[in-house]
Amino acid sequence: MKDYHINIFYSDEDEGYIADIPDLKNCSAFGMTPNEALQQVLIAQKLWLEEAKCSNLPIPEPRYRPMIYQLQTTNIHLA
Numbered sequence: 001m002k003d004y005h006i007n008i009f010y011s012d013e014d015e016g017y018i019a020d021i022p023d024l025k026n027c028s029a030f031g032m033t034p035n036e037a038l039q040q041v042l043i044a045q046k047l048w049l050e051e052a053k054c055s056n057l058p059i060p061e062p063r064y065r066p067m068i069y070q071l072q073t074t075n076i077h078l079a
Contacts, residue, residue: 005064022064024048
């Protein structure tokens with residue numbers, strides 16, 4: 001399985017944690033804890049990829065990189 005970036009954040013509105021995979025459109029999950037949200041989004045990722053494959057839809061390459069990682073990479077190259 002490809003290594004996709006996963007965001008996990010607390011949602012006041014939902015009173016729990018949301019995990020999403022930006023490279024996989026609409027691939028997200030909910031959990032009462034960060035770990036539960038992570039486990040649920042990994043299940044969602046597996047199902048998302050299986051459905052795309054079965055439907056002959058393109059599977060995107062991992063591209064999403066949070067800004068903080070982009071800044072760190074830039075600073076390394078500038079040093």
